[in-house]
Amino acid sequence: MFQKGLKDVVAVHTKIADVIGEKGELQYRGVQVGQLVTQYSFEQILYLLLNGQRPNQEQLQEVQSALLQNRTLPQHVQAIIDALPSEVSLMDAMRTGISAFCDRDFVRKTSNEQAIQLIAALPVIVARHYRNQQGLELIEPDANLNHTANYLWMLTGVSPTEVHVEALETYLKLTMEHGLNASTFAGRVTISTESDLTAAITSAIGTMKGPLHGGAPAGVIDLLNEIGSPENIQPVIEEKMRRGERIMGFGHRVYKTEDPRSVILRDKCLSMSGRDAWLDLATTAEKEIIRLLDKHKPGRKLYTNVEYYAAAIMRSIDMPTELFTPTFSVARIVGWAAHAIEQQQDNTIFRPQSVYVGAFSEKSC
Ligand SMILES: CC(C)(COP(=O)(O)OP(=O)(O)OC[C@H]1O[C@@H](n2cnc3c(N)ncnc32)[C@H](O)[C@@H]1OP(=O)(O)O)[C@@H](O)C(=O)NCCC(=O)NCCS
Structure with missing residues (x-):
């Protein structure tokens, strides 16, 4: 059976999100997004997506402190981002920065710790390359700010207002996960070859860049x-x-x-x-x-x-246009990571068939 663009083809069973197209509903781990937006923080949804349940106080604190600890990029990643010419787009800088994370730890089985490391790093990579592009001084992370507020702070160097943080966080919460969209699928295909999380996220970022998806x-x-x-x-x-x-x-x-x-x-x-x-x-x-x-x-x-x-x-919230797709990725990396982990838990390599419709050469005798 041929389905252009794999339209309506079911390629995985997932417990992460349910996108109910005909009813216009979206649930993460069985919770409606409307409820998530009003009753969960970004950090709580992150935990929910990676672990399948709402965190208790202790678990939430663990996530928050893991995010804080990973806001400082490794020296070599800082140097790679700083070496990029300003013409390199933010999406390309993100892809480069994430792939530079791969070390011996990452080539082993993907874990929630690795996921949180990359989730914490992505907004920092965006802010660093953005400020380098603008010729602006780099801003250190602020340990008193949550994930969303710290992103705005590191981009602008100005303490963000509550209204701006809430507006951005609403958007981030709504876009953290969305089933088997093109970038998530790309990430799952990559990890299905027993590659690693940095490779899966790099594939996903490259896919997100296109105007029909994140652009x-x-x-x-x-x-x-x-x-x-x-x-x-x-x-x-x-x-x-x-x-x-x-x-x-x-x-x-x-x-x-x-x-x-x-x-x-x-x-x-x-x-x-x-x-x-x-x-x-x-x-x-x-x-x-x-x-x-x-x-x-x-x-x-x-x-x-x-x-x-x-x-x-x-x-x-005065976000410049060139930051729209990177900001979408800062949210969606949580879904990418959750799917990569789920794929590893019950893996079969993705390898669909193609039908050759090109020219035939004469049979050689
Ligand atoms: C998102 C999108 C890629 C989904 O595409 P899809 O499921 O493959 O749908 P199709 O390309 O089969 O489109 C079905 C029909 O609707 C039309 N269509 C779909 N989206 C359209 C749009 N945004 N503007 C004009 N026509 C559109 C197609 O031309 C096609 O018409 P046809 O039957 O005469 O050929 C597509 O709607 C799109 O390109 N939207 C604009 C980009 C966008 O907003 N992306 C963000 C997605 S969250």
Whole structure:
């Protein structure tokens, strides 16, 4: 059986997350994301995803202190990041930094400790290369700040406001895990060869980089900038449809109704103070674009995906566009690690078949 893009093909059984496309529901380890956003911290969800249960106080403290300890990059990783020219993109710097972690410990069986080491390091790598690119002084981690707040602190050198930390943490919690998406699949394929966690995360970062996956929110900002005002929504979208272009922030392989993450992020954006003309345009454009997509692509059930309001959240906390995909990765690395560990626990190497449809040479006699 041939399924282009492995559409609807079940490739793994997982206990990590359930993405229920027709109902528009997402659960991590059996807990709805709506509940996770309001009742769990990032660190608690991290523990839940890696271990399958909510941490008690002692377990939570262990996770928090492991994250703190691993905020200082090994000397050689610092040197490698500092040696990168500023033209190297943040996603490429992340991939390079993570692959430089591989040592004898990593080539042995993947553990939660290794996962936490890389989860703690990723935002530090992003902040280091970002500040190097901007020619700014590097910022030391702040042991009084949680994972999310410390990320903002190391990027900006300014103590983040509670509103900004909460907005970013909402986004991170919603994007930490999402079943067998392209980057998670890439990571699972890599670890299925009995390779190691640094290799799996490196594969995942390379896959996340593409505009059809992690690169979409920056495309949403470009789209809304191009639209500019409500009267341009229809002509801009009609022209893109005529040219056969994809509208960024819409459509999903699994969700055939509203993406639950998009609904939560939209509510978050609307409830934040400082609602502005840009956000008004985003909410008006959302309705109109769904209508136009339905007109041009009837029956395809194209709705806003998480990236549409991710762009709005990022903009509301003054996150520069080039940091959108790296920030998505800072969240999703938790899911990548959980899946790599799950794959190792019951491994079969991924090796699908291909059907040769190329030219045939003459039979030699
Ligand atoms: C996410 C995405 C890759 C899923 O793609 P998919 O499951 O492979 O869906 P398909 O490519 O088979 O699309 C089905 C149909 O809907 C159309 N379609 C899907 N997403 C579309 C979009 N964003 N804009 C315009 N048309 C779209 C396709 O052109 C196709 O039309 P056809 O049947 O006439 O060929 C796709 O919706 C997309 O490219 N979206 C934009 C990028 C984005 O926002 N990515 C973030 C995902 S979280």
